[in-house]
Amino acid sequence: MEFYDEKIKALAIEIYELDAEVYKKLGSSLGRVFGGEKDICIRNIMEDLHSRQNSSRIRSELALISNMARTIPDHDTRHDVMVRYNNIVEEIAELPTGFADGDILDPKIADLNTVNLKDRFKTGDHLIICIGRSCGCGGNEIGFALADKLRMNFYDVSVMNEVFRQKDGEEAAQATATFQKKERMGIKKRIKAFRKYHGLSSEDVLFFDTSKFLVEKAKQEDFIVMGRFADAILTNNHIPHISIFITAPEKRRVQRFLEINKNVTPNQAKKWIESEDKRHLKTYKFYTGRKWSKASNYDICINSASYGIKGSIELIIRMLQLDDRVKQLIK
Structure with a gap:
């Protein structure tokens, strides 16, 4: 259970940091998906990852991040970001509470x-x-x-x-x-x-x-x-x-x-x-x-x-x- 909780936390941090990275690279006028305090955002993401019932919310948040990431002008940067995104989606799919x-x-x-x-x-x-x-x-x-x-x-x-x-x-x-x-x-x-x-x-x-x-x-x-x-x-x-x-x-x-x-x-x-x-x-x-x-x-x-x-x-x-x-x- 402890290992599972650590994995959830690591995933939550990765999602939060990916959102920050996309915003930094893109300078999107739409703003960040997770715009609140880091600790609070990570805790909220963890709660959603823990609950299969809330998987739709995580799915929509990831969709927003990926939609913006695909507009990053630089090909290499966009590729690296999408690789990170795909890895996150695959890890979530493997969770008992995942998609x-x-x-x-x-x-x-x-x-x-x-x-x-x-x-x-x-x-x-x-x-x-x-x-x-x-x-x-x-x-x-x-x-x-x-x-x-x-x-x-x-x-x-x-x-x-x-x-x-x-x-x-x-x-x-x-x-x-x-x-x-x-x-x-x-x-x-x-x-x-x-x-x-x-x-x-x-x-x-x-x-x-x-x-x-x-x-x-x-x-x-x-x-x-x-x-x-x-x-x-x-x-x-x-x-x-x-x-x-x-x-x-x-x-x-x-x-x-x-x-x-x-x-x-x-x-x-x-x-x-x-x-x-x-x-x-x-x-x-x-x-x-x-x-x-x-x-x-x-x-x-x-x-x-x-x-x-x-x-x-x-x-x-x-x-x-x-x-x-x-x-x-x-x-």
């Missing part, structure tokens, strides 16, 4: 299928992969690991909200909610919000900010984006992309949720998953006019219980014919 790895796999229904997807990108177009997912299917883990393997920037709600916060300041960050249940507001707050957003709700402001962000990024870089109505936004702006939806049987998703959240009952897990899926269904319909999770709305639909985390990543790479890209990256 989920194959834990959605159901051997009983595992059966590999291959499909060829026609190339739709013209010369000069950036590769953009939009991933929708049902709650508990391992979609975020798949998206993050896929982005890492393809050396693409990764954007999920946590990463994008942090980008908006750092770009526009703390006050603007109040608008970057996550399309969650609306909180009750008093009349004064309602009037203030009405004036601030010209009559738009904070959810509408976030949708328009997200649309602008994705369209701008599509002109600049390859990336993977989780949810955020990205497939519909890019379609409406005539931007080529690949849309993927990942899910798994509810029973397996509940089991996985319980494996990660030890203090939750099966009934609570089931209710949480169902409520999250209903919320996604409702907001997706409202902002896109489409039905969330409907197979015909996506290029590829994957049952992650059939392949697991690693298997799903390998499947996507094969289906999108990205094997050569991966080979080039690991040379």
Whole structure:
């Protein structure tokens, strides 16, 4: 146990120092991911590394660091930083509390299928992969690991909200909610919000900010984006992309949720998953006019219980014919 704690601490220090190194080399206007006092930041990182339940937070923080690191102008410096980053990700993946790895796999229904997807990108177009997912299917883990393997920037709600916060300041960050249940507001707050957003709700402001962000990024870089109505936004702006939806049987998703959240009952897990899926269904319909999770709305639909985390990543790479890209990256 003592060795494990020391390893966690060493990893936390390495993550903190990598963030500092990227900021130093880049002088990023977005600021550091871990901007507080060193000891407090390291302690917080250690707590997240100790808890499998908080692995999504570490994943998003690492995604922010890697997104910035990939913009370092000097090739050798960028290479050295990314090697350190990759080593950190590999060490975290080996931890019992690290990123989920194959834990959605159901051997009983595992059966590999291959499909060829026609190339739709013209010369000069950036590769953009939009991933929708049902709650508990391992979609975020798949998206993050896929982005890492393809050396693409990764954007999920946590990463994008942090980008908006750092770009526009703390006050603007109040608008970057996550399309969650609306909180009750008093009349004064309602009037203030009405004036601030010209009559738009904070959810509408976030949708328009997200649309602008994705369209701008599509002109600049390859990336993977989780949810955020990205497939519909890019379609409406005539931007080529690949849309993927990942899910798994509810029973397996509940089991996985319980494996990660030890203090939750099966009934609570089931209710949480169902409520999250209903919320996604409702907001997706409202902002896109489409039905969330409907197979015909996506290029590829994957049952992650059939392949697991690693298997799903390998499947996507094969289906999108990205094997050569991966080979080039690991040379």
